[in-house]
Each structure stands twice: as structure tokens, then as C-alpha cells.
Amino acid sequence: xxxxxxxxxxxxxxxxxxxxxxxxxxxxxxxxxxxxxxxxxxxxxxxxxxxxxxxxxxxxxxxxxxxxxxxxxxxxxxxxxxxxxxxxxxxxxxxxxxxxxxxxxxxxxxxxxxxxxxxxxxxxxxxxxxxxxxxxxxxxxxxxxxxxxxxxxxxxxxxxxxxxxxxxxxxxxxxxxxxxxxxxxxxxxxxxxxxxxxxx
Amino acid sequence: xxxxxxxxxxxxxxxxxxxxxxxxxxxxxxxxxxxxxxxxxxxxxxxxxxxxxxxxxxxxxxxxxxxxxxxxxxxxxxxxxxxxxxxxxxxxxxxxxxxxxxxxxxxxxxxxxxxxxxxxxxxxxxxxxxxxxxxxxxxxxxxxxxxxxxxxxxxxxxxxxxxxxxxxxxxxxxxxxxxxxxxxxxxxxxxxxxxxxxxxxxxxxxxxxxxxxxxxxxxxxxxxxxxxxxxxxxxxxxxxxxxxxxxxxxxxxxxxxxxxxxxxxxxxxxxxxxxxxxxxxxxxxxxxxxxxxxxxxxxxxxxxxxxxxxxxxxxxxxxxxxxxxxxxxxxxxxxxxxxxxxxxxxxxxxxxxxxxxxxxxxxxxxxxxxxxxxxxxxxxxxxxxxxxxxxxxxxxxxxxxxxxxxxxxxxxxxxxxxxxxxxxxxxxxxxxxxxxxxxxxxxxxxxxxxxxxxxxxxxxxxxxxxxxxxxxxxxxxxxxxxxxxxxxxxxxxxxxxxxxxxxxxxxxxxxxxxxxxxxxxxxxxxxxxxxxxxxxxxxxxxxxxxxxxxxxxxxxxxxxxxxxxxxxxxxxxxxxxxxxxxxxxxxxxxxxxxxxxxxxxxxxxxxxxxxxxxxxxxxxxxxxxxxxxxxxxxxxxxxxxxxxxxxxxxxxxxxxxxxxxxxxxxxxxxxxxxxxxxxxxxxxxxxxxxxxxxxx
Numbered sequence: 073x074x075x076x077x078x079x080x081x082x083x084x085x086x087x088x089x090x091x092x093x094x095x096x097x098x099x100x101x102x103x104x105x106x107x108x109x110x111x112x113x114x115x116x117x118x119x120x121x122x123x124x125x126x127x128x129x130x131x132x133x134x135x136x137x138x139x140x141x142x143x144x145x146x147x148x149x150x151x152x153x154x155x156x157x158x159x160x161x162x163x164x165x166x167x168x169x170x171x172x173x174x175x176x177x178x179x180x181x182x183x184x185x186x187x188x189x190x191x192x193x194x195x196x197x198x199x200x201x202x203x204x205x206x207x208x209x210x211x212x213x214x215x216x217x218x219x220x221x222x223x224x225x226x227x228x229x230x231x232x233x234x235x236x237x238x239x240x241x242x243x244x245x246x247x248x249x250x251x252x253x254x255x256x257x258x259x260x261x262x263x264x265x266x267x268x269x270x271x272x
Numbered sequence: 273x274x275x276x277x278x279x280x281x282x283x284x285x286x287x288x289x290x291x292x293x294x295x296x297x298x299x300x301x302x303x304x305x306x307x308x309x310x311x312x313x314x315x316x317x318x319x320x321x322x323x324x325x326x327x328x329x330x331x332x333x334x335x336x337x338x339x340x341x342x343x344x345x346x347x348x349x350x351x352x353x354x355x356x357x358x359x360x361x362x363x364x365x366x367x368x369x370x371x372x373x374x375x376x377x378x379x380x381x382x383x384x385x386x387x388x389x390x391x392x393x394x395x396x397x398x399x400x401x402x403x404x405x406x407x408x409x410x411x412x413x414x415x416x417x418x419x420x421x422x423x424x425x426x427x428x429x430x431x432x433x434x435x436x437x438x439x440x441x442x443x444x445x446x447x448x449x450x451x452x453x454x455x456x457x458x459x460x461x462x463x464x465x466x467x468x469x470x471x472x473x474x475x476x477x478x479x480x481x482x483x484x485x486x487x488x489x490x491x492x493x494x495x496x497x498x499x500x501x502x503x504x505x506x507x508x509x510x511x512x513x514x515x516x517x518x519x520x521x522x523x524x525x526x527x528x529x530x531x532x533x534x535x536x537x538x539x540x541x542x543x544x545x546x547x548x549x550x551x552x553x554x555x556x557x558x559x560x561x562x563x564x565x566x567x568x569x570x571x572x573x574x575x576x577x578x579x580x581x582x583x584x585x586x587x588x589x590x591x592x593x594x595x596x597x598x599x600x601x602x603x604x605x606x607x608x609x610x611x612x613x614x615x616x617x618x619x620x621x622x623x624x625x626x627x628x629x630x631x632x633x634x635x636x637x638x639x640x641x642x643x644x645x646x647x648x649x650x651x652x653x654x655x656x657x658x659x660x661x662x663x664x665x666x667x668x669x670x671x672x673x674x675x676x677x678x679x680x681x682x683x684x685x686x687x688x689x690x691x692x693x694x695x696x697x698x699x700x701x702x703x704x705x706x707x708x709x710x711x712x713x714x715x716x717x718x719x720x721x722x723x724x725x726x727x728x729x730x731x732x733x734x735x736x737x738x739x740x741x742x743x744x745x746x747x748x749x750x751x752x753x754x755x756x757x758x759x760x761x762x763x764x765x766x767x768x769x770x771x772x773x774x775x776x777x778x779x780x781x782x783x784x785x786x787x788x789x790x791x792x793x794x795x796x797x798x799x800x801x802x803x804x805x806x807x808x809x810x811x812x813x814x815x816x817x818x819x820x821x822x823x824x825x826x827x828x829x830x831x832x833x834x835x836x837x838x839x840x841x842x843x844x845x846x847x848x849x850x851x852x853x854x855x856x857x858x859x860x861x862x863x864x865x866x867x868x869x870x871x872x873x874x875x876x877x878x879x880x881x882x883x884x885x886x887x888x889x890x891x892x893x894x895x896x897x898x899x900x901x902x903x904x905x906x907x908x909x910x911x912x913x914x915x916x917x918x919x920x921x922x923x924x925x926x927x928x929x930x931x932x933x934x935x936x937x938x939x940x941x942x943x944x945x946x947x948x949x950x951x952x953x954x955x956x957x958x959x960x961x962x963x964x965x966x967x968x
Contacts, residue, residue, distance in 0.1 A: 108941075110479050110490060117750045121483065135941045146944040149952045153959045186479070189941040198952070205958050213954050220951050244941070 090162055091151030095144050098132050098190065108135045114177060114187040127174045131166075133188045143190045150197040157204035162197070165258065169196025172254030173247050184244060192244075192251035195221070199255025225249050300351035300442045300538040301459030302337065312456075313347050313413055314338040316463040318538065320440060324546075325472035325912065326559050326833055326920060327574050327794070329429035329438055331357075334422045336463070337413050344412035346389065347419065350405045350457070351538075352441040352721030354427055355741055358842040359406060359875035360835075361424035361902050364396035364883040370422070372899040373398065373883040375873045377866050381880035384892060385409065388884050396421060396883035400875050404722040405444075424902075426835055426842075430574065431548060433754050433790030434935035438469065439743055440542040441721045443602070461504075465536035469500040469544050472912075474919035476549040483543060483747045496917040500544055504536040541721070541745040554578025554929025556807065556822055557920040560799075561836040565828045568798050570837045571776075573769075574920075575793040575809060578929025581762040582814075587621025588682045589640060593673035594655065595689035595719070597630040597664035603719045604660045606744050607688055610717065610751070612652035614686070617756050618643035625676050626651055629669025630662035631695055640678065664689075667697035667706065670731075674710045684737070684759060688717040691724030700727055700853045704734050713737040715759065720744065726853055736765055736786045757934065758788035764811035764818070769795055774805040774826050780843035787811065790934040796840040802828035809928070820929060824922035832912060834904050841872035849877070873898035 105112060114130030115123070134140035155162045173192035177184055198221060206214040228245035304312040317336040322329055331354070337347045362373035373396065376384070381397060388395035389411040397409045406423075413419045429438055444457070467488075471480060473496045480498045482488045488502040555576050562569030592611060600607065611626075618624060622643040626636040636654055641647045666689060677683045697703075707714060714735040716728045719742055732739045740755050767784040779797040787793055793809070805826055810819040848865050852858070862878060869879040881898075889896065912918075 106492070108478070110481065115479075117747050118481075121747065139941055139943045142944045142946075142949070145949055146952060149949070149956050153955065156959070187941060189943055191941075191944045194944055201952075201955055201959075205955055209958050209961070211958050213958060217951050217955050221948065224947060224951070 086156075088148075088152040088155040090159055091148060091155050094151065094162075094166070095147055098134065098140065098144060098147070101133050102137075102140050105133065107133075107137075108186075108188050109133045112188075114174065116178075116182070116185045119178075128167075128170055130188050131170045131173070131190050131193050134190075135188055139189055143194060146194045147190060147197075150194060150201045153201040154197060154204060157208075161200055161204070165197045165200045165255065166190075166193050168258055169193030169251045169254050172196065172257075173250045176247060176250035177244075180250075181244065181246065187244065187247070192247040195225075195248045195251030196255040196258070199252060199259060203255075203259045222252065225252060300349075300444065301457035302347060302349050304348075304456050304458065310345065311341050312458050313345060314340055315349075315458060315461050315538075316418060318461045318465045318536070320467045320542075322438065322440070322467075322469040322544075323472070323909070323913075324429045324436070324438060324469065325917060327428060327430060327557065327572060328426055328835060328839055330424065330426050330835065330909070331440065332422065332424045334420070337410065337419045337421070338462075339413040339415055339417060339419075342415050344392070344414050346409060346411040347413045349408040349410075349421075350444075352405055352444060353400065353403055354425060354441050355439065355725070356842065356846075357425045357427040358838060359398055359400070359423060359425045359881060360838050360873055360905075361422065361898070362396060362398040362408070362875075362881040362883060363422040363424075364394065364410060365420040366394045366883075366885060371883050371886065372896075372902050373881040374889065374894050374896060374898045375870050375875065375879050375881050376894065377870070378878055378880045381882040384882055384884060384888075385411075388888060393888070394885060395888075398423065398875050398881040400877055400880070402877060403725050406875065426838055428794060428839065430792045430794060431576070432792070433757050434548045434550060434552075434933060435750065435754065436471075436546040436548070438544045439741070439745075440467065440544075441743070442538045443541050443721055443744060459538040461536040461538065465502075465504040467500075467502040467542055469498075471498040471500070471544075471546055472496060472917040473498075473546070473548075474917045474921070475552055477546050478549045479547045481545045481547075481747075483545070484540070484745055485542065494916070498546065502542070541743040543743055543745045543747070545747065545750065548933070548935070550932075550935045552576075552933050553927065554931055554933055555921050556824070556923040556928050558824065558826070558922045559833050559836055559920050560827055560830045561832075561834050562799075562802075562827065562830050563834075565802070568800055569826070569830070570840045571797055571799055571826065572833075572836050572839060573795045573797075573807075575769075575795075575928065576933050577764075577787065577791075577793070577820075578931030579789070579934040580813075580929070580931055581764065581789045581934075583761055584682075586682060587619070587623070588684065589678055590618065590622060590624045591673045591676050591683065591685045592624060592626045593669050593685060593687045593689075594626065594628050595630070595664060595666070595669070595687075596628050596658055596660040596662075597692075598661050599664060599690055599692050600660045600719065603690065603744060604658075606742065606746075607717075607719060608652075608656040608658075610742065611655050611688065612648075614755075615643070615648040615652055618648070623681075624651075626655065627669060627673050627676060628658065629665055629672070630660070631665055633665065633668045633672045635672070635676070663695035664692055665695040666691065666693035667703065670703070671706060674706065674712065677710065677712055684713050684715055686715050686717065687728075687731075688719060689728070690719045690722070691716075691728040693724070693727070700730065701855075703727060703731055704854065707731050707734045715755070716740070717742050717755070726849065730850060730853060733783070733785050736763075738786070738788050738791070754790065757790050761789040762814055763788045764813050767793065767809065767811040769793070770808045770810075771797075772806045772808075773823075774803060775800045776805075778840070778844065780840060780847055782847050796836075796843045798840070799826055802826050807928075822923040822926050822928040824926070832908055832918075834901070834908050838872050838874060838901075841868050841874055844868055845874065845876055871897070873901050 112129040112133045114126050119126050151162055170193045177187055202214050202218050225245055225248045302313050302315050304310055316338040319334045321332045339345050363370045385395050385397040395411055399407050401407060410419055410421060477498060480490045482500050485502055488500060491499045493499055557574040559572045560569055623640040624643060625640050628634055628636055673685045714732050714737040716732045716739040718725055718728050718739050728739050738758060742751055764787040767787050776797050776799045779795055803825055804823055806823050808819055808821045845865050845868055848861050851861050865876055866878050869876045875881050
């Protein structure tokens, strides 16, 4: 009985609480403010007017339930992997990914005046998850997944839209590439920095 | 050093003097003579309800004036003329009952009003002062009592580049110095202020905004229906010192009033934007009113073009002609901000000149400057550092701008002004002659309220350009995006519309001119009979003739939008006013305006709306046409409010355009999909293989 209780506590302690909390935040925002909450989305004109919070909050609101569901699925999968490796790597990846996507939207996509959704930053998280898994397993599948994800983004960019999703707000594949590249940059920075304890 | 200091002191004093002058009357409000000969009344409550649907907005303003003094007084409320706004109802509560006003020729209305005022009987009058203000007079506001009035005006509410814009104008334009000096405005609402906008759109709207008003709430109440609400209930200054008595005579006001809440000042415009979902198709919408199958019908046709105007890629020259006169004092910061952002939007290969005018004219640049980052930064700072002052020699400024063009390059002149010419040549027709001398497009940014829009509209139309209104409360970035989209794309020139298969007449506007990227084409007219009609829109695009066609039916009977009749009348009067401005006032043109305005119940430069007791209307033989019209409109509005927004699109079967509408750019949302999740699953498997998540 006692052993079962210990197992239960250990199981609870090993749950990816940060990932679950962030998923809860996205669900809560959707439940309270509704789809693509106007006060929170990335809105180019509003940002220019000084509403800077939109650069972060825009990534945590979603255009419809399908949009939310797919992104949450990816967050739970990738977040769990990254968090189980280094907890602080999860907020770092999401923050860096968000900033990278914002920079791309602002400088490279002036035609996109409004944007919402986490998928750009999730591509940063994907690279971090691949990196931490490679460090642990050294399995060739990691490279295959990385190349597959890049290929998918490039095909979508060539086509100008997402392959299989149809959300209320059309997909922006180049924002995915921006997030993907930010992930690569973080990995590269870690590899090239002076010898100190690594991420994984 | 000394001269720099002297310049600084002079600028500071000039600025302070202008500020003091403007401080006397710089907003909508109750006016009192500045010499203190009459005591001031209190603006107790101010409630604004706006309904935007079917391509037009109806604004209903209900106010309560309070007289805290021991003698009867006259109330004089003034507010800026809304863009294309037509006052259609003025109601005064007499003995607790609402009495709807009737439209008479201006002098006659004033005469009856003065008679009633002299006799001490209740009367009200709404007059228009040109392009500047609407003025509401009520006499008497009884000693220590309240008087309630309601004013309703209508205006087209169309969408440009996917963005709709509604402005409730409050900020006085500061364009009339004599008025500024004579009157003092009390623009403070001491009791409750509410501003409610109900947007009803059959086209999907994905966002609604009211910039600069953090206290406002924006709610989507149903598919295609949004509400904007701003409530401010303040302590009634006329109540006891403890501030416990609050002005809350509207049952629907739900926000709790708090003692000490600041009163509301009518000194800043309220601007509401709505954005249509990107990717909507080009379309033709038809709104009609035809109560009798055998009679005359009225229609409003709105064409929203699909995007087929190509971008212009060659380098161009831009001449910015900027008004730095005293009347721009309150708007200059917005002007400087807008010019800076506009310069930043110039492309490599573009060149620009900046010409400034007030009493005189001078060029800020020395000839054309290339649109490099260094030049843009340098001249942006120079524009921002200028202190406006002096008179307005608009003619010389514009002439200088037109002369500055290089004939070998594609060019445009951007005039930023409130259009109040008061130095040198001020004759409307001379401005049109000046514009006609050069083959160049004039684009005008009309700054603030009470701007001389008739003159600026006429000049831009003559040159084939466009005019864009800018309020201090506007989202300047958004307005510039709208303007930029037009300047960087081809336009459809010499636009004409023909309707065959059904009898139509009295089309307004008579000249359609040029259609720029994102603009809608709005045509009003009369029709007889019913059935299918072929509609063709044609124009020249890059010198080539192009035509768009569709076919749809005009209904035999329709009674849902009686307001269309007033909007047709207003558009027709605008055409007639244009004739007067171009060729001088002719007796028959003036009479035509009076006839149309009195039949349709509109306040114009030649007609006013009068309210007197019912028996006085009878004594003067004044027919109650407007009362009947208002009742019909209210019944239709009530009926429309009980149903979901109705699509007025008529070209669904045979679309006029194959492409989607122009928009500022889309909304985007990154989404992970099924394939991406499939790719992640092996990764999860790899991660779990080494470090399973669950215990055991």
C-alpha cells in the first residue's frame, strides 16, 4: 500500500507541470476571451501604438477550437519532452521562438496585420525537443524528423498555405520557418559557447 | 545662442497664445458669449446611440441641458459637421412630450423661432453653418429646470480596404477665429455620458476597435453583430456638494456611478473601426426602398471591387504640401507623425520635396531629396520641430507644390491641411483652375473636424485624386496604410455605371471620377418598376478600357430601409452644392436644394429644422412631413433590429468580380496539423524509450 502511494507521488512529481500550466493558460484564454481575443492578438497597428504585450500574448490566443486543439497537442508532446530534460529550457524556447516569429512578422511580413497562435514558437520547441532527444538517444530518427519537419514547412511555403489544416485565420508557413530557425540558433549558441554544463 | 534663445521664446509664446485662444472653444458643447454677458448652462446628460448596418450609420444623440440659474435662458449647443452627415431629426421635449421638428427654408425657420422665443414659448432650431458646425438652439431652458433634446443624423458608413470607420466628431476644428474669440464652450458632461455602437454586418467582421478609449468595451453579441460601449457617469455638478445625487435617468445604464468619478469632456473624437474578414469576394450590394409597387423606388448600390489593380513599381516623385498655419495648432502633432510615417513608407527610387505654407510659402527641402533613411530621418525631425502659426495662404502653397514637379517623372502632390484658406486667393473656382493647369493627381489628407471638405473634395476630384479624413483620435498608422495602398497601385479612372433593363434616373453622384484600390463605389438613384437589370461598370486602367458586368433584380416592393431616401437626397444636394461652388449660386440651384431638403427633412446651408408647439405648427400651416417620415423610419429600424443582419449582396449568381476584395493584408495564424503531430510521435517514442514518464 505504502509502495503504491510512493509510486503515485513519484508519478505526480514527474508530470510536466509547466507544460500543463501553459496549456491551461491557452485554454483559459480561449474560454474567457473567446477566439482570437481582440485585446491580445498580434495587431501591427496596435503594437505600433505602444501595445507591446501583443507581441507575447498573440501567441497564446487562437482563432478557433481546431487551431487551439492542434497547437495544444503539439505543446503537450513537445513541452513534456523538453521539460523532462531541462525545465527552464521550455520557457526559454517559447520566449525566443515568440520573439523570433514577431521579428519575422514585423520585418518580413508587413502584409500580415494580425496574427495569433503558438505554432511558430512550437517549431522552436520542436528543434529543442529534437536536440535533447538526440543527446539522450543518438537515434537517426531524430534527424529524419528534423528534416521531415523542414521539408513540410518548405512545401507549405511553396504552396502558400498549410497542407492539411483549415483554420479561421489562414496559416503562415514562413512564421513556422522563423520558429524553426530560432530553435536551430539556440542549439548552435549552446554548442559554440565556452565549455560549461550543457542543456542535455 | 542669443538668436536660438529668442526663437525658443518666440515659439513658446506663440504656442501659448494659440493654446489660450483655442482653450476658449475647442470642442462640441454649450456655447456662452466669452464676454460673460450671459451665464452658462450645464450639459447634464449626453447619450449617443449609433446603429451601423446596410452601408449607413444612424447616430442618435439625446441630451439634457440644465439651467441652474434663477431666470430662463437660451441654450446654444454646437458640434462639428460629421463627414457626409445629414441631420434628419430634431426633437424637443415640450411639457414632457417629444415634438419632432420640421424642415423649413433657413430664414423662415429662424423667423418663427425668434417669434416664439420672444413670446417666451418653447421652441428649438437646428442650423448648419457651412462645413463647420451644426448649431442647436433651444429657448427657453426654464430657470432651475432641465430641457431634453434629441438629434438624429445619418451618413454613409462604407468600408475602405476592408476597414470600416465611424467617427463621432467632438473635437472642434479651430478653423473659425472669430467664433473662437466670441464663444466659450462648456464641453463637460456633468451627469451621465454613454456611447453605444451597434454594428450589424452580413459580411463577417473579425475585429472592432475604438482606439484611445481604454474604458470602452467591445463585444461580439452574435454572428455579424458587435457592440461598442463607453459609459461615464459622473457626479452631477448641479447636485448637492456631497455628490450623492446622480444623473441616471436612463434605465439601461447599468454601470454603477461612483462619487468622484471625473465628468466626461466632449473634446476628443470617438473613432470606431471594424475589419471585414480578409478574403471576401468582390461584390455588388443593393439596398432599396419602394413602398408602392407602382410608384418610385430609391436605391443605393455599393460596388466593392475585387482586387485587380496592379502595383506600381517605378520610382515616383512626391511633393508634400503642408499647412503650418494657426488653425493647424491642435492637429500639428498628428500631421508631423503622419508625414514621418509616410516618408518612411517611400521606396528606394522615390524622391520627395516638402513645401510649407501659412501666410507665406517656403520649401523645407532644397529641391528633390532621395528617399534614403538619412533624408527621411532628417526631414521628419525638421517637420516635427515646426511651430504652426499665422494665416493660411493655401493657394500659394498649392501653386508652389504644383510648380515643383518634374515633368519627366511620375508624380503626386500630397496636400495636408484643414483647407481653411484665409490669405491671398480664397475663391473656390480659382483653386479648381489652378488644379486643372497641371496633369497631376492631388491627394489630400483632410485634418480634423470643420475642415473645408467641399473645397478639398472638389480639388481632389478635379485632379482624379482622393481625399482622406484624419482625426486626432485616428489610428494614424491604419489611415496611412489605407492611403499607401492607393498610391502604390493603379487606379480605375473615368468610372461610369450604366443600368439597363429597368428605368432609373436621378443618379447621384453625377460624376463618379476615379476608383482607387480598396474604395467602394456608392451610387444612389431612383427606379420604377421591377425585375432584372444589367449593370455595367466601366473605366480606364493604365489607359485601357475595362468593363465589369453583372445582372440582378430590383424589387417591386421593399420597405426595410426608408432612410435610403434621405441618403439619396443628401447625395443629390452634394451635387447641387458642388455646382454652386463651381459656377456660383443660381436661384434655381438654390431652390432645388431647398425643395429636396424640405421634402426629405434635411438640414442644409439653406434649410433648418424647427420645433415649436403643435398648435404653432398648425398656425403657420407647416405640414408634419418629417414627423411622418421619422415614424416610418423608426418602425423600420425596430423591425430590422429584431432580425439577424440581412445580406444585401445581389451579384451572387453572376459575380461582377472574380477576385477577392483589397485588404490591408491578412490575418494569419500558425497552426500545427495532423502531419506535424505524426512527425512528433516517433520523437515522443524515443523520449519515452529512455525515460518513461509514468512510474513503472
